[in-house]
Amino acid sequence: MVKVEKNFVNNMFSVEGKVALVTGATGALGCVLAKAYGYAGAKVFMTGRNEAKLKALEDEFKAEGIDCAFHVADPAQEDQVDALVKACVAKYGEVNILAVAHGYNKPQNILEQSVADWQYIMDADCKSVYIVCKYVAQQMVDQGKGGKMVVVTSQRSKRGMAGYTGYCTSKGGADLMVSSMACDLTAKYGINVNSICPTVFRSELTEWMYDPESEVYKNFLKREPIGRLGEPDDFVGFTLFLSSDASRFMTGGNYDCSGGYLTC
Numbered sequence: 001m002v003k004v005e006k007n008f009v010n011n012m013f014s015v016e017g018k019v020a021l022v023t024g025a026t027g028a029l030g031c032v033l034a035k036a037y038g039y040a041g042a043k044v045f046m047t048g049r050n051e052a053k054l055k056a057l058e059d060e061f062k063a064e065g066i067d068c069a070f071h072v073a074d075p076a077q078e079d080q081v082d083a084l085v086k087a088c089v090a091k092y093g094e095v096n097i098l099a100v101a102h103g104y105n106k107p108q109n110i111l112e113q114s115v116a117d118w119q120y121i122m123d124a125d126c127k128s129v130y131i132v133c134k135y136v137a138q139q140m141v142d143q144g145k146g147g148k149m150v151v152v153t154s155q156r157s158k159r160g161m162a163g164y165t166g167y168c169t170s171k172g173g174a175d176l177m178v179s180s181m182a183c184d185l186t187a188k189y190g191i192n193v194n195s196i197c198p199t200v201f202r203s204e205l206t207e208w209m210y211d212p213e214s215e216v217y218k219n220f221l222k223r224e225p226i227g228r229l230g231e232p233d234d235f236v237g238f239t240l241f242l243s244s245d246a247s248r249f250m251t252g253g254n255y256d257c258s259g260g261y262l263t264c
């Protein structure tokens with residue numbers, strides 16, 4: 001008898017009814033992921049520091065029938081993250097999925113960068129991941145039903161770049177943190193922790209790279225077998241996969257989502 005459950009196969013990609021907490025929900029990737037979770041039938045709890053943007057997203061999503069809410073928080077501030085998780089539980093009773101999609105960069109040569117500016121990047125991109133994952137993990141452990149964590153890092157987590165001593169270091173730290181958290185959380189508590197490492201996806205910060213006539217764009221395409229740069233909705237499928245039972249045997253991984261950037 002071939003061993004695979006029909007019910008599992010038919011439902012393995014579903015996140016319906018799950019509670020998904022999304023950080024950086026005001027950002028280019030975060031807002032698309034939040035809406036995608038909603039379209040997939042999850043209850044969506046959004047966070048970021050910008051209340052006006054969060055409110056606008058809530059209005060937009062609710063108008064489409066998505067069950068959602070938000071709470072303003074800085075992910076690098078422990079007391080605010082504690083309050084965030086409590087607010088999500090007060091609203092929806094639990095947290096089943098965490099998508100970490102906030103981030104910051106201020107490229108600067110190490111010789112010109114102040115230690116304070118470097119530390120700010122480290123706090124925004126690395127310490128904040130630790131705090132958010134720690135508080136959500138504790139909540140998931142208390143719930144006793146496992147969970148899924150997906151952290152958006154960067155292809156820059158694996159390679160250096162001029163002006164990126166803060167960003168590359170923090171993203172590299174976040175990737176190793178993900179692998180370490182998997183060792184702490186998966187076998188014992190059923191919490192899968194993975195990261196996705198994007199190349200360039202369209203956002204306010206990257207829009208300038210999308211001019212097809214520019215040298216930057218042409219040079220980038222030489223390393224993009226897929227033949228274009230990323231759009232935020234290209235990120236949805238992989239994130240939902242890592243948020244669902246379909247990825248139940250995957251944990252601690254830092255996965256490429258780059259249109260093949262690493263292959264040539």
Ligand SMILES: NC(=O)c1ccc[n+]([C@@H]2O[C@H](COP(=O)([O-])OP(=O)(O)OC[C@H]3O[C@@H](n4cnc5c(N)ncnc54)[C@H](OP(=O)(O)O)[C@@H]3O)[C@@H](O)[C@H]2O)c1
Pocket residue numbers: 024025026027028029030047048049050051053074075076101102103104124128152153154155197198199200201202203204205206
């Ligand atoms: N887009 C790309 O090409 C690309 C490539 C590689 C990696 N990534 C990574 O993917 C994630 C999402 O990227 P994105 O393009 O969606 O970014 P984005 O559009 O710039 O949005 C990121 C969100 O993070 C929050 N944020 C900004 N500065 C912060 C800080 N100092 N502390 C805490 N939160 C802060 C902001 O929300 P609030 O102001 O509401 O807090 C912002 O909306 C980030 O981690 C980014 O590093 C993106």
